[in-house]
Amino acid sequence: MPGIKSAQKRVRVTARKRLRNKPIRSLCKTNITKAERLIFLGELEAARQAVEVAISSLDKAAEKGIIHPNNAARRKSRLMRRLNEAQASASAKTKPKAAKAEPEAEQPSPEELDSGG
Helix, strand or coil, X not given: CCCCHHHHHHHHHHHHHHHHHHHHHHHHHHHHHHHHXXXXXXXHHHHHHHXXXXXXXXXXXXXXXXXXXXXXXXXXXXXXXXXXXXXXXHXXXXXXXXXXXXXXXXXXXXXXXXXXX
């Protein structure tokens, strides 16, 4: 415990802030984890909703000063990148591969047939 009075007060204030900020920080982590798990499982519709919730909680935490705005932006960016990659791979799996069309022999036009060509 510090001996200086102002330092003692800083310890008390910091402890109060930590207790106030901890549940919000934990909620952000939980929401991100839920979204990542849904993305990994391939449940994209549920994942999209979970990502929206996670982004909202990150924005609120950044607005309140619990996390730095750049930290929130970085986490949101990573989360959206994972979701977009999962959606892209899911759409690539569902699309049938285009069969290579064999070049057809050109049919002569009726005019070419008539001209004796």
